[in-house]
Amino acid sequence: MPVDIADPTLHILRIRGRATPESLGAALDSPLEQVTAALRDLESRGLAEDSGKPRLGWKITANGRLYADRRMTGISPQALTLVADRYEVFRKLNDDLKQLCADWQARAEDQGPSDFVDRLSATDQQVQRILVEITPVAPHFAEYSARFARAHSQFASGSDSYLTGVLVDSYHSIWFECHECFFITLGRSRQAEESAP
Numbered sequence: 001m002p003v004d005i006a007d008p009t010l011h012i013l014r015i016r017g018r019a020t021p022e023s024l025g026a027a028l029d030s031p032l033e034q035v036t037a038a039l040r041d042l043e044s045r046g047l048a049e050d051s052g053k054p055r056l057g058w059k060i061t062a063n064g065r066l067y068a069d070r071r072m073t074g075i076s077p078q079a080l081t082l083v084a085d086r087y088e089v090f091r092k093l094n095d096d097l098k099q100l101c102a103d104w105q106a107r108a109e110d111q112g113p114s115d116f117v118d119r120l121s122a123t124d125q126q127v128q129r130i131l132v133e134i135t136p137v138a139p140h141f142a143e144y145s146a147r148f149a150r151a152h153s154q155f156a157s158g159s160d161s162y163l164t165g166v167l168v169d170s171y172h173s174i175w176f177e178c179h180e181c182f183f184i185t186l187g188r189s190r191q192a193e194e195s196a197p
Contacts (some may be wrong), residue, residue, distance in 0.1 A: 005030055005168060007071065008143050009038040014068035014184075015177045020057030026169045028100055040069050054119040070138050072185045079137035080186070084116075086130045087182050094179065096123050101164050113163070117156045120163065121170065124152045141181060147174045 005028055012027055017154035019027075025035045039058050040050035047064030051057060076084070100119050107115070108122065131145045151171040164172045173188055183190055 004038075005034060006038040006041050007140075009035065010047055010060065010068050011071070011140055011181075012142070012177070013042075013058060015180050016053060018056055019137075020054070023057070023169070025175075026141065029146065029150065031149040037080055066135055069184060072138075072181065073187065074075070075138050075185070079134075083134050083138050083182070083185055086134050087186060090127065090130055090179070090182060093123055093124060093126055097133075097172070097175055104163050112158050113155050113158050120152060120155060124148055124171075127175075138185060139184070141178070144174060145171070146177045155193070 002035050008028055009024055012024060015196060021032055021035045021039060024030075024039075028035065039050070042064065043050065045060060047067055048058050048060055065088055077190065094121075100123065104116050104144060108177055123125065128145055131141055131148075135141045135145070147169060148171065151162045151169060154168075155171065159168075161168050162170050164170055180190070182188075183193075
């Protein structure tokens, strides 16, 4: 039974709280049967459970949360320093992406992905650089690179939902999850950061 995506699956459940097998498959670019096998493996270890409601999908358990958090925070002091340093670059890019998303949502009727993709590409190049640097020492960031690349490619190809859409693994959704991953890894909170002067 293939369970090699169990940790990445649990990671997404930790960040989102709950997810359907279909949305997990889209995020991990994995077939549904492999995702289901990973979820059953996590369930057998008491790390995740089926909500019993297809629209809500699976949720992480208290033990699963502890396991996932240890995976994120159990990195070396040197690795933590590197992640904290690169996070400052990510924060600056966050402002750029927020503005891009706002401009996209306020776009004229005759504008499409081709009018915005250059800006997304510039941000994507920089965040990919960050991920290349931190993933070797913080492997829980590993899936974000491919997810960003897929969303960027879809948007560049004209699929307009892949920038800010909520029903697909859009660039904005992935960014939000990656941001949350930084918060947990560094022991910080979104609320504290957003309320800081």
